[in-house]
Amino acid sequence: MKTHYEVLGCHRNATYEELKRRYQELVLKYHPDKQENLLPATFLEIDTAWKILRDPEQRKLYDDQLTHTQLSEQPLIFATLSLSDLYRHEETLNYSYMCRCGGLYSIAQMEVGLEDCFVHCEGCSLIIHIKCDNEK
Structure with a gap:
């Protein structure tokens, strides 16, 4: 399963501005009004990732959870x-x-x-x- 950072095509240490710019690029490309043959799931993934990563508190919680998950998967x-x-x-x-x-x-x-x-x-x-x- 892709992380929200992977969905947006950004590194985990990306700034707010980098995340926002990438989100805007992806929305223009994958918005259902622009592409009728694309699955809406792609757009929803992008939108969900942005909604979490744009908010500093939610991003910190997400990063903490991501770190915990990654550490638990590694011996x-x-x-x-x-x-x-x-x-x-x-x-x-x-x-x-x-x-x-x-x-x-x-x-x-x-x-x-x-x-x-x-x-x-x-x-x-x-x-x-x-x-x-x-x-x-």
């Missing part, structure tokens, strides 16, 4: 490590790393390949990024 990477940074358990052939929550990041030696990998903590939502250093 929280606690650290980027080399395989040699992890503790190797000789008896099980597993690697582990202690998380700040007290939980453990664990990965079996056979899961470690030639590509980088991501390992979830067993106790929280954090992730570590293990850079491949071809050590097995």
